[in-house]
Amino acid sequence: MSRNRLRTVASAATVLKTFTASRPDWGVSDLAAHLGKSTSSVHRILSTLADEKLLEQDPETGRYKLGLALFDLAAAVPSQRTLQEAVLLPMTDLRNTTRETVQVGVLDGRHVVYVERLDSPHSLRFFSEFGRRADAHCTSTGKALLAYTPTSRLDRLLKGWDLPQRTEHTIIAHSALRAELKRVRRRGFATNRHESAVGVVSIAAPIRDQRRTTVAAISVAGPAERFDEHQDSIAQAVTHAALAASRRLGFTVAA
Amino acid sequence: MSRNRLRTVASAATVLKTFTASRPDWGVSDLAAHLGKSTSSVHRILSTLADEKLLEQDPETGRYKLGLALFDLAAAVPSQRTLQEAVLLPMTDLRNTTRETVQVGVLDGRHVVYVERLDSPHSLRFFSEFGRRADAHCTSTGKALLAYTPTSRLDRLLKGWDLPQRTEHTIIAHSALRAELKRVRRRGFATNRHESAVGVVSIAAPIRDQRRTTVAAISVAGPAERFDEHQDSIAQAVTHAALAASRRLGFTVAA
DNA sequence: CAGCAACATCCCGTATAGCGGGAAGAACTA
DNA sequence: TAGTTCTTCCCGCTATACGGGATGTTGCTG
Numbered sequence: 001m002s003r004n005r006l007r008t009v010a011s012a013a014t015v016l017k018t019f020t021a022s023r024p025d026w027g028v029s030d031l032a033a034h035l036g037k038s039t040s041s042v043h044r045i046l047s048t049l050a051d052e053k054l055l056e057q058d059p060e061t062g063r064y065k066l067g068l069a070l071f072d073l074a075a076a077v078p079s080q081r082t083l084q085e086a087v088l089l090p091m092t093d094l095r096n097t098t099r100e101t102v103q104v105g106v107l108d109g110r111h112v113v114y115v116e117r118l119d120s121p122h123s124l125r126f127f128s129e130f131g132r133r134a135d136a137h138c139t140s141t142g143k144a145l146l147a148y149t150p151t152s153r154l155d156r157l158l159k160g161w162d163l164p165q166r167t168e169h170t171i172i173a174h175s176a177l178r179a180e181l182k183r184v185r186r187r188g189f190a191t192n193r194h195e196s197a198v199g200v201v202s203i204a205a206p207i208r209d210q211r212r213t214t215v216a217a218i219s220v221a222g223p224a225e226r227f228d229e230h231q232d233s234i235a236q237a238v239t240h241a242a243l244a245a246s247r248r249l250g251f252t253v254a255a
Numbered sequence: 256m257s258r259n260r261l262r263t264v265a266s267a268a269t270v271l272k273t274f275t276a277s278r279p280d281w282g283v284s285d286l287a288a289h290l291g292k293s294t295s296s297v298h299r300i301l302s303t304l305a306d307e308k309l310l311e312q313d314p315e316t317g318r319y320k321l322g323l324a325l326f327d328l329a330a331a332v333p334s335q336r337t338l339q340e341a342v343l344l345p346m347t348d349l350r351n352t353t354r355e356t357v358q359v360g361v362l363d364g365r366h367v368v369y370v371e372r373l374d375s376p377h378s379l380r381f382f383s384e385f386g387r388r389a390d391a392h393c394t395s396t397g398k399a400l401l402a403y404t405p406t407s408r409l410d411r412l413l414k415g416w417d418l419p420q421r422t423e424h425t426i427i428a429h430s431a432l433r434a435e436l437k438r439v440r441r442r443g444f445a446t447n448r449h450e451s452a453v454g455v456v457s458i459a460a461p462i463r464d465q466r467r468t469t470v471a472a473i474s475v476a477g478p479a480e481r482f483d484e485h486q487d488s489i490a491q492a493v494t495h496a497a498l499a500a501s502r503r504l505g506f507t508v509a510a
Numbered sequence: 511c512a513g514c515a516a517c518a519t520c521c522c523g524t525a526t527a528g529c530g531g532g533a534a535g536a537a538c539t540a
Numbered sequence: 541t542a543g544t545t546c547t548t549c550c551c552g553c554t555a556t557a558c559g560g561g562a563t564g565t566t567g568c569t570g
Binding site: 005006008009010012013014016017019020021024044045047048049051052054065066067068069070071072073074076077106108113115118119132133 | 260261263264265267268269271272274275276279299300302303304306307309320321322323324325326327328329330331332361363368370373374388
């Protein structure tokens with residue numbers, strides 16, 4: 001943490017981040033109690049953020065919630081723009097080939113953030129999962145990204161990382177995860193077989209840029225029964241799409 | 256603007272909002288010049304926001320961009336959650352019926368913010384347009400929302416609103432817009448025929464909640480040539496989907 | 511229906527956080 | 541190699557932000 005920080009801005013950021021999907025609205029008093037601050041201070045932060053449209057206040061109840069200005073900001077997150085352009089056609093091709101949901105994710109610490117998505121024609125999924133974050137250790141996207149994370153950085157991530165067990169198939173031992181990541185590097189793709197949730201299977205491959213750095217991963221996900229029959233061909237299609245996307249980011253195959 | 260505001264927080268919000276799709280990254284010096292502040296002050300704000308993951312700094316160039324924490328916040332915006340659940344099946348049905356892209360939007364002042372989307376099976380569109388905002392006066396979604404905006408509020412919006420002309424078909428006169436909104440109320444749906452962009456046609460209908468308040472609109476959009484043949488049946492499907500979504504929000508048809 | 515509780519909002523005295531000038535260090539360019 | 545541009549940091553000064561407590565509103569309960 002930088003020494004030269006603005007504590008009022010940090011407090012306001014903390015306030016913003018207290019609004020979550022599971023706790024979408026707060027009153028002045030209960031937020032003050034939650035944060036251990038006075039109602040005066042919290043009220044000032046909330047009304048300032050509301051003036052800036054980052055929050056909204058329900059005029060009937062007086063409670064605050066996140067505001068629409070956040071959509072504008074989320075839509076402007078730039079690293080995904082270059083990535084978006086690169087994955088446009090490969091994602092569409094992959095979706096049309098596999099008829100399944102296709103996603104692109106990036107690593108954020110011990111999580112995956114899904115930044116792009118194309119629904120399968122017969123999927124009920126929605127944009128609401130845009131920006132969704134998931135565990136890195138038990139998703140194919142996460143494992144595809146961790147597999148190519150520099151060793152020193154992976155060591156730092158693993159230190160103190162008590163891998164959450166999501167299903168009975170979830171890898172929870174560091175040694176097992178390291179072995180699995182080695183297997184991912186050998187095969188060139190990662191799989192998730194009921195590790196993040198029972199019934200969910202996915203395959204992911206890394207997307208690299210012109211410096212050969214893995215910057216994202218592309219995946220196909222669906223219910224297990226549709227995958228088991230065609231895993232080899234899906235894996236091939238995913239690695240093909242990942243290479244196509246990589247090429248568009250300037251990656252060249254070694255001679 | 257509230258008198259009781261935190262100017263450091265307001266400055267930080269201004270900094271965040273300076274990052275846009277068209278200007279996705281800033282250095283300390285050029286942002287300071289842009290905002291008329293000293294580099295010391297701007298640097299402190301930027302590094303504090305980076306500590307909070309709302310911004311990221313490129314370690315090679317020193318320039319700042321928006322951070323991934325914004326996805327978490329955008330995904331947690333609550334008013335869309337209830338709406339999402341309500342529009343789930345109606346959107347899917349509408350997409351399957353029309354084979355076109357389906358969106359749900361809400362009004363934000365003189366703009367529409369698209370908060371849900373389902374791509375047509377043959378669309379190249381992507382999540383990058385999630386949260387996209389568009390003019391209200393020349394989109395079917397916008398007109399469907401403005402048509403049911405209380406008169407006093409519509410008057411306030413129109414006052415000083417110089418309607419931007421996007422194509423030769425765009426409504427730019429207040430009187431013409433009022434007449435058009437009357438027509439929307441009479442027909443129960445709104446249309447956009449090359450008004451927001453040449454070649455783009457869409458049809459939208461209002462979604463109401465249990466208090467009979469119009470809270471969102473659902474629309475189908477596509478290229479003009481696919482719409483012209485089936486406008487009546489598409490309009491019927493859209494109004495049907497809007498009613499289904501409304502019912503799920505507790506709306507009941509008057510006896 | 512009156513009293514009470516809970517909440518948001520606001521005022522004001524105090525002190526500390528934040529401001530900007532300017533210096534230091536790094537990287538780039540002519 | 542010197543000059544330029546940029547980011548980062550230090551420090552004195554002052555204006556902002558803090559929290560206690562008061563006020564007003566709304567809803568609940570006996």
